[in-house]
Amino acid sequence: xxxxxxxxxxxxxxxxxxxxxxxxxxxxxxxxxxxxxxxxxxxxxxxxxxxxxxxxxxxxxxxxxxxxxxxxxxxxxxxxxxxxxxxxxxxxxxxxxxxxxxxxxxxxxxxxxxxxxxxxxxxxxxxxxxxxxxxxxxxxxxxxxxxxxxxxxxxxxxxxxxxxxxxxxxxxxxxxxxxxxxxxxxxxxxxxxxxxxxxxxxxxxxxxxxxxxxxxxxxxxxxxxxxxxxxxxxxxxxxxxxxxxxxxxxxxxxxxxxxxxxxxxxxxxxxxxxxxxxxxxxxxxxxxxxxxxxxxxxxxxxxxxxxxxxxxxxxxxxxxxxxxxxxxxxxxxxxxxxxxxxxxxxxxxxxxxxxxxxxxxxxxxxxxxxxxxxxxxxxxxxxxxxxxxxxxxxxxxxxxxxxxxxxxxxxxxxxxxxxxxxxxxxxxxxxxxxxxxxxxxxxxxxxxxxxxxxxxxxxxxxxxxxxxxxxxxxxxxxxxxxxxxxxxxxxxxxxxxxxxxxxxxxxxxxxxxxxxxxxxxxxxxxxxxxxxxxxxxxxxxxxxxxxxxxxxxxxxxxxxxxxxxxxxxxxxxxxxxxxxxxxxxxxxxxxxxxxxxxxxxxxxxxxxxxxxxxxxxxxxxxxxxxxxxxxxxxxxxxxxxxxxxxxxxxxxxxxxxxxxxxxxxxxx
Amino acid sequence: xxxxxxxxxxxxxxxxxxxxxxxxxxxxxxxxxxxxxxxxxxxxxxxxxxxxxxxxxxxxxxxxxxxxxxxxxxxxxxxxxxxxxxxxxxxxxxxxxxxxxxxxxxxxxxxxxxxxxxxxxxxxxxxxxxxxxxxxxxxxxxxxxxxxxxxxxxxxxxxxxxxxxxxxxxxxxxxxxxxxxxxxxxxxxxxxxxxxxxxxxxxxxxxxxxxxxxxxxxxxxxxxxxxxxxxxxxxxxxxxxxxxxxxxxxxxxxxxxxxxxxxxxxxxxxxxxxxxxxxxxxxxxxxxxxxxxxxxxxxxxxxxxxxxxxxxxxxxxxxx
Numbered sequence: 001x002x003x004x005x006x007x008x009x010x011x012x013x014x015x016x017x018x019x020x021x022x023x024x025x026x027x028x029x030x031x032x033x034x035x036x037x038x039x040x041x042x043x044x045x046x047x048x049x050x051x052x053x054x055x056x057x058x059x060x061x062x063x064x065x066x067x068x069x070x071x072x073x074x075x076x077x078x079x080x081x082x083x084x085x086x087x088x089x090x091x092x093x094x095x096x097x098x099x100x101x102x103x104x105x106x107x108x109x110x111x112x113x114x115x116x117x118x119x120x121x122x123x124x125x126x127x128x129x130x131x132x133x134x135x136x137x138x139x140x141x142x143x144x145x146x147x148x149x150x151x152x153x154x155x156x157x158x159x160x161x162x163x164x165x166x167x168x169x170x171x172x173x174x175x176x177x178x179x180x181x182x183x184x185x186x187x188x189x190x191x192x193x194x195x196x197x198x199x200x201x202x203x204x205x206x207x208x209x210x211x212x213x214x215x216x217x218x219x220x221x222x223x224x225x226x227x228x229x230x231x232x233x234x235x236x237x238x239x240x241x242x243x244x245x246x247x248x249x250x251x252x253x254x255x256x257x258x259x260x261x262x263x264x265x266x267x268x269x270x271x272x273x274x275x276x277x278x279x280x281x282x283x284x285x286x287x288x289x290x291x292x293x294x295x296x297x298x299x300x301x302x303x304x305x306x307x308x309x310x311x312x313x314x315x316x317x318x319x320x321x322x323x324x325x326x327x328x329x330x331x332x333x334x335x336x337x338x339x340x341x342x343x344x345x346x347x348x349x350x351x352x353x354x355x356x357x358x359x360x361x362x363x364x365x366x367x368x369x370x371x372x373x374x375x376x377x378x379x380x381x382x383x384x385x386x387x388x389x390x391x392x393x394x395x396x397x398x399x400x401x402x403x404x405x406x407x408x409x410x411x412x413x414x415x416x417x418x419x420x421x422x423x424x425x426x427x428x429x430x431x432x433x434x435x436x437x438x439x440x441x442x443x444x445x446x447x448x449x450x451x452x453x454x455x456x457x458x459x460x461x462x463x464x465x466x467x468x469x470x471x472x473x474x475x476x477x478x479x480x481x482x483x484x485x486x487x488x489x490x491x492x493x494x495x496x497x498x499x500x501x502x503x504x505x506x507x508x509x510x511x512x513x514x515x516x517x518x519x520x521x522x523x524x525x526x527x528x529x530x531x532x533x534x535x536x537x538x539x540x541x542x543x544x545x546x547x548x549x550x551x552x553x554x555x556x557x558x559x560x561x562x563x564x565x566x567x568x569x570x571x572x573x574x575x576x577x578x579x580x581x582x583x584x585x586x587x588x589x590x591x592x593x594x595x596x597x598x599x600x601x602x603x604x605x606x607x608x609x610x611x612x613x614x615x616x617x618x619x620x621x622x623x624x625x626x627x628x629x630x631x632x633x634x635x636x637x638x639x640x641x642x643x644x645x646x647x648x649x650x651x652x653x654x655x656x657x658x659x660x661x662x663x664x665x666x667x668x
Numbered sequence: 669x670x671x672x673x674x675x676x677x678x679x680x681x682x683x684x685x686x687x688x689x690x691x692x693x694x695x696x697x698x699x700x701x702x703x704x705x706x707x708x709x710x711x712x713x714x715x716x717x718x719x720x721x722x723x724x725x726x727x728x729x730x731x732x733x734x735x736x737x738x739x740x741x742x743x744x745x746x747x748x749x750x751x752x753x754x755x756x757x758x759x760x761x762x763x764x765x766x767x768x769x770x771x772x773x774x775x776x777x778x779x780x781x782x783x784x785x786x787x788x789x790x791x792x793x794x795x796x797x798x799x800x801x802x803x804x805x806x807x808x809x810x811x812x813x814x815x816x817x818x819x820x821x822x823x824x825x826x827x828x829x830x831x832x833x834x835x836x837x838x839x840x841x842x843x844x845x846x847x848x849x850x851x852x853x854x855x856x857x858x859x860x861x862x863x864x865x866x867x868x869x870x871x872x873x874x875x876x877x878x879x880x881x882x883x884x885x886x887x888x889x890x891x892x893x894x895x896x897x898x899x900x901x902x903x904x905x906x907x908x909x910x911x912x913x914x915x916x917x918x919x920x921x922x923x924x925x926x927x928x929x930x931x932x933x934x935x936x937x938x939x940x941x942x943x944x945x946x947x948x949x950x951x952x953x954x955x956x957x958x959x960x961x962x963x964x965x966x967x968x969x970x971x972x973x974x975x976x977x978x979x980x981x982x983x984x985x986x987x988x
Contacts, residue, residue, distance in 0.1 A: 084720070109702045109830055113709050116732055120713045123724040132724055139728065143735060146829045150782050151796070166828060170742065174734030181730035188718050322721055529723045565737060572745050573692060 009102035009149075011051040016148040017102065017111045018044050020141035021095050024119045027131065028092055033077050036093050039070070043096035050100065057100050067097055088121045108149045115142050129524045136171075143167035176564050184540075184557040186550040187533040189303050205243050205285070205437050209416055209460060210253035218393055218414065218489055220455035223281050224439055225289060226522055228450035230275040234291075234332065236441045237485045240461065240473065241289040241453060243438035245311045247347050251355045252402065254420055254435045263310045265297050267470075268338060269331035277327040279525060284321060288314045289438060292330035301326055302534050310344075311434070311471075312336060325530055336463075336471040340432060348432030348465060356403040356424060363428030373431045373466050377474055380425050384418065384479040387411065391481035391492045415484070418476040419460040432465035436473070441488050447512070448519035456489050583646040584636040591629050591653045598658045608634060621662045629653060677837055681820055685841040690823070692748040695836050697740060703831035706736060739829035746780050746825045747834050750797070754840030759977070761942075762849040765807040768818065768842060773801035781827035786835075787818060794825070813848040813938065813981045817841075847977045848935065850943040857944055857951075858928040895950055910950065921966045922948055922955040938980050945980070949973045959983055 008014070022044070029037045050057030058066070070093040071081065078086035091114060098111040119138055122131075144160075144167035151159070205217070227241075246254035273295060280289065288306065298308035304324075305317045337344070366379045388411060395413040398405040403421045406413055419435050426433035440459035442451040461475040478485040484492035527535075541548035547556060592602045592611075600615045612630040616623035632649045636642075677696050699707065710733050717725035755769040770785050774797065784794040785804035792806040808818060821842075824835035887896060887910045895910050924944045929937040941957065948955040949968075956966035957976045962983075964976055 084716075105830070106702065110705070113702075113706060116706075117709060117713065120725050120728045120732075121716070123722045123728070124716075124720055127722065127724045135724075135728065139731065143829075146739075146831075147827075150827055150830050170735055170738050170828070171731070173738045174731055177734035177737060178727065178731035181733065182727050185726070185730070187726075189721075528727070531723050532721065565741070568738065569741055572741050573748060 008047070008051050008054065008056060008100075009108060010054075011048060013108065013149055014047055014051040014099065014102055016145045017108060018047070018099055020112065020138065020145045021099070021115045021118075023138040023141050024115050024122070024135075025092055025095070027122055027125075027134065028088075028118070031125065032089060032092060033073075035073060035077075036070075036089055039066075039093065040096035043099050047099035047102065051102070056103075063097065063100060067094065070094065070097070084121065084124045088118065088124070091118055091121070105149070109146070112142055112145050112149070115145070127529050129521055132528075140164065140167050140171060143171055173568055176568075177561060180557065180560045180564060182531070183536075184553045184560065186553045187531070187536045189533050205283075205287075205458060207244060207285070208253045208255035209246055209420070209435060209437055217455040217458040222455040224283070224453045224455060224457065225278055225280040226450050226452055226525075227276055227278045227291070227442070228448075232274075233444065233449075233451075234274065236444070236487075237478075238332065239291065239441050239451070240436075240459075240475075241291055241439040241442075242312060242436060243287050243289055244436075245309075245313050245463075246435040246437065247311075247350075249351060249420070249424065251352050251400075254423075265293075265308055265310055265312055266337055266339075267293050267297070267312075268335045269293055269295070270333040270335075271331060273329045273331045275327065275329050277325060279323060279325040279522070279530070280320060282320050282322050282324070284319045286315045286317075286319055288316060288320070288324070288326065290314050290328070290330070292332040293334035293336070294328045294330045299326075299328055303532070310337070323525060323530060325526070335469065337465065338468075338470045340465050340470075345432050345465075348434055349427050349430065351424065351427050356401050356428075358401075358404045358408055359421070359424055360428045362407075363425050366425075367429045370429075373464065376426065376429045376431055377464055377466075377472075380422055381474070381476060381479045383407075384422075384476050389413075389418075389480045391477070391484060393493060415460040415477040418480060419462050422474070422476040423462050426462070426464050434463050434471075436461050436463055440475075440485060443488070445515045445518055445522075447515050448522055450522065452518055584633060584649060587646070587650045587653045588629075588633045591633075591656060594653070594656060594658060595626075598660055619658065619662055622658055625652075625656050629656060677835075679837075681837045681839045683817075683839045683841050686753075688752040688754075688838055688840065690747050690750045690752065690836050692744065695744055695747055695834050697744050697832055697834040700826055700831060700833045703736065706732075706831055710736075736829070736831050740832045742828055743825060743832045743834045745778075746827050747783065747823065747836060750774050750780065750783070750823070752823065752838065752840070754842050755803075757842070757844045759845040759847060759974075759981070760810055761847045762810055762813045765809045766816075766844040766846070768806045768808060768821075768844075770804040770806075770821075770823070770840070771801060772797045772804055772823075774799075781825070783823060783825045783827075786822045786824055787820075791824075794827075808844075810844065810846040813846045813935075813983075814985055815843055815845055815982060817843045845978060845981055847981045848938040848942045850946055851936070851939040854943065854947065855930075855940070857922065857947055857953075858924065922953050923958055923966065924948065924955055925958040926960055927958075934984070938983055942977065942980050945973065945976045 009017070025032075025037075025040065046057040071090060074081055074086050074090045074093065078089055080086045081090045095111065095114045095118065098107070098114060101107045102111070115138075119135055119142065122135070144163040147163045147166055148159075225241075244256065246256050248255050248257050274292065276291060278289065278291075290312065293312070294314075298306070299314065300306060301316075301324075306314060307317075308314050340348075363376075366376045370376045370379060390412045391414055392412050393414055395406075395417060396410045398410065403424045406417050406421050407425075416437075423433040423435050437458070437460045439453045439457040440461070442453035442457050444451055459477070461473060461477065463471040464474055466472050475485060481492040536553075537548045540553065544552075546552045588608070595615055596602065598619070600618050602611045606614075608630050612626050615626050619626075629649065629652050632645070632652060636645050636649060710729055713725065713729040713732075716722075717729055751773045753771040753773070755771055757766045757768050760766045768785070768787075772780070772783055774780060779799060780797040782794040783797055783802075783804060785792040785806045787806060787808055790806060790808060792804050795802050795804060804823065806821075810816065820837055820839045822835045822837050824833060826833050897910065924941055926937060926941070929940045931937045931940055941959075945955065945957065949972075952968065954966045954968045955976075957964040957979060959979060962979050964972070964979060
């Protein structure tokens with residue numbers, strides 16, 4: 001007994017542990033350090049080898065040393081074992097070590113528990129729809145593992161199938177309870193403790209603009225956000241999604257040095273507001289994108305502290321680490337800062353000394369000749385329109401005098417070149433100006449009535465302050481390449497430069513498919529992933545107002561869970577008529593059901609012959625078939641066994657298809 | 669309506685004869701240790717889901733929780749409706765293991781997985797119960813002679829997930845007759861009352877010398893080792909065989925008497941007598957047994973052997 005307990009699990013049982021774990025861990029391999037994946041594989045192979053030879057593959061001391069080495073490795077690699085990154089990496093490593101300790105049932109079930117933990121843990125990394133579907137498969141494998149390790153001979157192919165079927169049935173039966181809990185378990189607004197910042201890779205726009213920053217973005221299909229307008233859709237060329245605003249130029253990059261002091265936004269609005277909702281992907285930065293001038297000012301979010309700067313940037317205190325959804329009412333037409341204060345004016349005119357002399361000279365000429373600031377703006381736009389400027393994502397390198405080089409030498413660039421040099425020119429000519437970055441346009445998804453805004457929609461434009469009009473948007477890129485604003489970046493680019501990825505694949509036939517997939521993802525994000533405290537309350541309040549507070553949820557959850565479990569118990573324990581075991585009785589039962597369907601029901605104790613006589617009397621047109629089947633059945637039941645006879649009966653019953661009403665000739 | 673006493677696992681179960689049907693009402697169910705660990709794991713996952721605000725972590729945690737609950741129902745259902753039929757165990761000698769067989773059957777439908785029979789700390793290997801039924805076999809060591817009712821058993825299962833243990837307490841009207849352990853050393857049978865010749869013949873026949881070898885028969889407990897056909901055993905095949913010798917038993921009458929035993933201790937005397945009875949039976953002699961308060965006249969045959977052994981087993985007590 002003790003000897004058997006010492007020996008590791010047999011190879012089949014070990015496979016039932018290793019395969020589900022492998023399925024769970026496969027998605028981890030993309031971001032787990034390679035040494036963990038490799039050592040896991042090594043442990044699995046060692047374990048299988050040991051199982052085949054019924055020997056412990058490694059001694060206790062070696063195993064402990066390997067474990068310690070793993071812990072040390074994770075600490076070095078991930079900076080600790082607390083927190084999701086290091087914790088899950090360590091667990092992944094230890095799940096490999098567990099494959100070498102499979103002596104007792106407790107070891108084996110513990111290995112599967114680790115698998116469950118890793119499965120759920122991976123959702124910290126990604127919660128995409130395909131990933132969720134994949135994890136259902138992994139959960140099925142884990143459940144089948146639980147069943148298989150209870151039995152000895154779990155290797156036979158029919159056993160494998162049986163375990164998987166049972167596991168699937170269990171998971172399906174558990175689903176109603178899971179959905180009920182998902183819907184009604186009161187969502188708390190996390191976090192319960194301070195999270196270490198994980199995954200610091202930021203995406204999207206950055207807090208400064210220097211040549212090359214946006215072009216990298218422009219080549220990506222990465223989703224920035226989705227936006228849905230209630231009512232009429234604005235024109236694509238009007239869709240300027242406002243993000244970071246830059247004031248300071250150092251000769252190379254545009255940036256904002258320090259955030260402006262919190263001060264109210266001064267603005268006037270015109271026309272009708274629009275309503276829209278925006279679902280932003282986690283970009284791990286602080287700004288939130290805006291279309292138009294929101295009302296009320298500043299807007300607020302229920303579960304985040306946000307603030308607004310006078311230059312109309314909307315920021316959150318904490319970086320956006322999760323997908324974030326907000327709804328706004330906003331005026332597309334507005335006048336920002338009708339009166340410019342002196343501090344802002346000085347800031348909007350500031351330029352580094354003595355750079356770009358040619359641009360300065362040009363600006364000075366404009367100033368001398370023009371009557372108004374607006375005329376100077378026109379002069380600059382005319383320059384971009386009429387001279388040979390090109391829109392390209394691969395501009396030639398610029399020297400130290402970047403604006404001069406661009407304006408008078410290369411004349412090739414994209415939005416940030418145009419926006420940057422335009423603002424330079426304006427400031428040199430004495431017109432207050434600043435750079436605004438964000439996104440422009442987006443792809444309209446007709447299937448779901450919303451806009452998809454991706455990295456390649458990133459854009460930089462400018463605002464100039466004009467007397468009487470306040471900050472006025474001017475998009476110099478539109479002067480060079482109007483199609484950029486009207487139809488998106490790929491339309492504006494020369495043919496050889498169209499970004500790869502989705503766009504290249506996007507044949508006419510693929511587009512509906514892609515948009516449909518995006519609709520599905522959007523719904524998934526909104527309803528499954530975005531199901532937080534606020535959404536839960538709103539949804540439940542729509543069902544019943546009393547349901548929306550936690551007492552309502554908990555009591556409904558309790559009652560609902562009891563109903564679900566009791567229903568399930570009734571179904572599971574309910575008496576089912578025992579299915580006949582021999583084929584003849586089964587076939588005859590089917591025959592009786594067919595007759596019952598046309599109204600001739602067999603009485604509980606009715607002998608087959610009597611039943612046949614009664615049925616034939618009721619339906620003379622079927623008499624021959626009824627008599628034949630009954631004779632065959634009785635012969636099988638009470639006569640000597642004859643090979644092939646059950647099959648004949650079965651076929652006769654299958655071919656017996658009584659019509660509901662007798663044919664007209666007999667009905668009379 | 670008369671209230672039935674509440675069915676609790678520590679209450680002594682009523683002794684039942686005939687098939688025992690496991691109604692759902694007499695089943696108990698608790699989480700196993702693994703089940704408790706699983707609960708802690710789910711709690712940890714839930715805290716993680718709340719903390720990181722991960723919707724799918726909520727969903728899958730709840731799904732695993734639902735799985736455990738569904739697994740609980742299935743574990744209960746695995747035993748519910750089983751019909752258990754106690755098979756009488758064969759008598760054994762003290763020091764041997766009595767084999768208790770519980771036939772488990774069910775009325776078709778779903779097959780049951782991994783059902784085990786348990787008594788005290790001893791548990792049978794779990795077996796699957798297919799449509800045709802299966803035997804739960806538990807061997808319990810028997811130390812003392814006499815009639816022993818093993819009392820309470822439990823039928824249990826953790827199938828399918830191992831997170832819950834379901835069991836039913838039952839006491840089938842089971843008893844096992846335990847014969848005294850035969851004395852280890854083979855002392856010669858006591859001499860005949862009848863005469864020296866006979867005594868000599870008896871001695872010889874006991875050793876199997878001089879008698880006529882008549883054939884082989886299946887080994888029975890108590891056959892003296894030197895009468896085992898070791899050569900036949902070595903050839904392999906059908907287990908132990910015992911050499912049979914033509915006894916002249918019918919004519920000879922051998923009395924195995926309490927008073928003839930050299931031992932002083934009651935149990936030792938019974939052991940001695942048991943050995944003699946077996947030896948005499950093996951030699952094919954007609955023998956009688958004289959115990960204080962009970963006398964069995966000389967006879968041969970299996971039935972007589974059983975009666976003698978039973979008398980020895982129950983000496984000083986009575987079969988309930």
